[in-house]
Amino acid sequence: MTDLRDQGLAILRRLTGDPAADFHPDQWEAIEALVADHRRALVVERTGWGKSAVYFVAALLQRRAGRGPALIVSPLLALMRDQVAAAERAGVRAASISSANVTEWDQIRTQLADNSLDVLLVSPERLVNPRFAAEQLPELTARMGMLVIDEAHCISDWGHDFRPDYRRIRDLVAALPAGVPVLATTATANSRVVTDIAEQIAADPRQQAQGQQVFVVRGPLARDSLRLGVLDLPRPELRLAWLCSHLGEFRGSGIIYCLTISAAEDTARALTEAGHHVLAYTGRTDTEERADLEEQLKDNRVKALVATSALGMGFDKPDLGFVIHLGAPSSPVAYYQQVGRAGRATDSADVLLLPGPEDRDIWHYFATSAMPTAERADAVLASLPTDLTLSTAALEARVDIRRSPLELLLKVLAVDGAVERVAGGWRSTGQGWVYDAQRYARIAAARAAEQEAMERYEHLDSCRMAFLTGQLDDPDQTPCGRCDVCAGPWYPTSVDPDQQDRARRALDRVGVPVDPRRSWPTGLDRLGVDLRGRIPAGEQAAEGRVIARLSDLGWGGPLRELLGTDSQGDPIDAEVPAGLAGACLRVLAEWGWQRRPAAVVSIPSVSRPVLVDSLARGIARAGRLTDLGSLDLAPDAGPLDSHVNSAFRLRDVAGRFRVGDQLTAGLRELSGAPVLLVDDVIISRWTVTVAARMLRRAGSGEVLPLALALGS
Structure with a gap:
């Protein structure tokens, strides 16, 4: 053990560049547990304590003992870059496989085949990449010298930065040959997270039979500096x-x-x-x-x-x-x-x-968008037959879930074994799945x-x-x-x-550009909408403007208040306040269009008719523009749900409007002059896209969308 410690100390000094460096309290004990005893260990220490030193020293000692390369699962590209550079300082031959170095993958595969790499760093998402999982991971698992899980609080549902792909590591740990040491490290884990991580990297059956549990090192977390x-x-x-x-x-x-x-x-x-x-x-x-x-x-x-x-x-x-x-x-x-x-x-x-x-x-927005629900999970599984592979975009046209929550939900279902990611997208495994309501409530x-x-x-x-x-x-x-x-x-x-x-x-700046939609989503035929491919240039909306984003520091606050709900949860509907009206006129004054609009058309609103009407009339009056009124609303049109995904929003608005005879006549009198298309808030951009297409087909010139706010 003395000789092993001396070897480790020499590696540490190369790593730090300090010939007098020594192990911090508990560093050597963790390394010894991994290298000498092949234990599974959890290190919870404050940032800067030297957790990376533990796994780099242990990895090189394992290599000297004839073991295979270490696999380090690391959550961020920035972290990988720093770790590769730190490893090289210690004489550890390290490489990473990530989306940022695709051109280097073939060389890294050769190095792995030649056994000339000591450490390979990958993201948790890489573990579920179909090609990596099929071609690299089985061989790497078979001869792995050590598994390291960095920022291991991401494993835990209770961790502040839980990531579904990290839960895949439990399966990887279970597949390891007996005697392969496992190290999990984090600086931010309370007792509940520590217990959860320890359960997921539990000692292998042989060690459990000998009464050994996960070796836990937990130091003081206060930072004196x-x-x-x-x-x-x-x-x-x-x-x-x-x-x-x-x-x-x-x-x-x-x-x-x-x-x-x-x-x-x-x-x-x-x-x-x-x-x-x-x-x-x-x-x-x-x-x-x-x-x-x-x-x-x-x-x-x-x-x-x-x-x-x-x-x-x-x-x-x-x-x-x-x-x-x-x-x-x-x-x-x-x-x-x-x-x-x-x-x-x-x-x-x-x-x-x-x-x-x-x-x-x-906080509420991020929390609710990240939490899966039983209804959403059932909708995804019902839309994924076992004999069909669907991309996320294609699946989005089948289930009413926005892209980011959909991708997160697919990862959760994949970890639970209900779906799997394959070349070309996602497919169902056919395995039963039950929503754990109690767990998510906790x-x-x-x-x-x-x-x-x-x-x-x-x-x-x-x-x-x-x-x-x-x-x-x-x-x-x-x-x-x-x-x-x-x-x-x-x-x-x-x-x-x-x-x-x-x-x-x-913070008083106004005028956020709104890019036009140029193509229809795929799979609209499944939603009963006969639209596909690119939108012809002559039917597209022009670049639009809003006062601000709802998330902006300046005008975002007044806009959130105006576009909020009352104590009963109903949309607030009132005329545009003077301050926001002035901001809207400033947007128009600073727009910089090539040809000044001649008229105003509004999008009819079920939830905020007073607001939209006052905005359109006020713009027409202040700009001396022709007020052409609004598009006609379909008789059965109700309030739009702002929480639907892109494809379902397009389905909801595709047949929502009509260009009435009076509006058509007014457009023809303008002889192709541009018009302003006014709404209260732009979220998916499909409402203004559909309305602009109808106006262009009815004889309008360029259609310039204008709204109070840009939502998400």
Whole structure:
């Protein structure tokens, strides 16, 4: 054991580049359990403790003992890039297979066949890729030297970032030959998640017969370097103005987290205009650009990345100086995971939360879109016969579920064995499946409790760090002595009036473009709609405009209020308020069209007729445009369901409207001049697409959609 430890220490020193480095408490014990005893182990340690050192040292020691390569399941491309680079520093021959390096796959397969790789990193999604699962995984499983599950809280339903594909790892663990060590690591797991992970990587039958259980290492989670605080500023322009005023006072470079893509982009733009060097990093950022942005932050070439949760697990910058949140994550554990990016190799780092009153609505949206229901699952299974393979797009035309929740539900059903992913899409396995209502009810209750806990964190009168580690069931909840509750506010609370004016102007921007639909969805014939292929150019809508997205920081708030519901859940229907009317006229003034519209046509509304009518009449009056009235509504048309998916929305609106004789005559008198097509909110874009097509066929010129808001 002494010789083995010496070998491990030499690898560790190469990995760290420090000739005097030694193992942290419990690091060697975990490595020894894996290499000497071939145990299954779970390591729960704070970010920066050195979990990756455990699996790289263990992997190389396994290779020296003649074992096969280690397979590391890792959740993010950023994490894979960092891990491959770290492995190379330690002399570990590592490679990754992901969507970002398709051109390298053949070379990596050759390296695996030649036994010249020590470590292969893959995403959990790669495990269910049909080609990888059929061609690579069986052979790799047969000669695997070790399995590593990084960010293992993703395995658990109870984890703050649960991913269905991670549950596949239970099957992979069960398929391993006896004696193959398994390591699961995470920095964010409470006792319930620890128990769940341990059950999923349970000791193999031979070890269980010897009385061995999963070897669990759990260290203290409090971070001495972090200085926590919460600053409550009630309005978006105040929060943005505060950030513009004081970002330069934070040491080093850091991350500013936002809850939505729109908020991140708006914040990055406002900070840039205020003279700060920041860049946006969201789910819309291309893979190649993400790598470049991460390098810019690591090299301190930017003050901050303004990011959504797309920049999270695995991003490694040990000297990250600060983490600021504009809007709170939905759980203290998720918050701890994000702030744990800071202060890993520095004596101090600042962590500040600026919550917003809209946070709870955003939490509710994400929670409800992610949770599968029995009705949705039954609809998917009924639409997938065992002898038919359907792509997600084709399946979307058969079930009334939006794309993202549909993809998530398919993954859940695949993990449970009811469907499988194959070349060309999805098919049913024919196995029985029962919706576990009790399980999902428990998960929903846990999520609600986490949201309540996050709100308590915002209004604490006791130590913030102790509260966060308590949410992770850390037994040591000694007050930190540094947070704003323990030591008083460490951050300025003033907002510069000039910056507030600039922030207000930044958030006051109007005029979000709306791209036109150019093709019909596939499979509409199954829904009784005879539309297919590309929409002829002469029947398409032109690029449209809305005041703002419903998720925007500025006008999003007033628009959400206007387009909300009353205490009975019914849509609010009132004339357009003066402020929004003025914003709408600004959109028109700044549009920059090639030819000015001559008339206004409105889309008839069942739920908000007063709102839409007042908007159309007001635009016509202010712009001196001909008011052609509205399209006719089919006699049996009821309120549209805003929660249906794209194909079903098109089915619902395909026969909903008619161009009446009076409107047809009015269009002909315009001799092909453009018209504005007015609605309250654009969600799927199918309503304005269908209406524009009808108007063009009736003799209209270019049709320019205009609405108050863009929804999702």
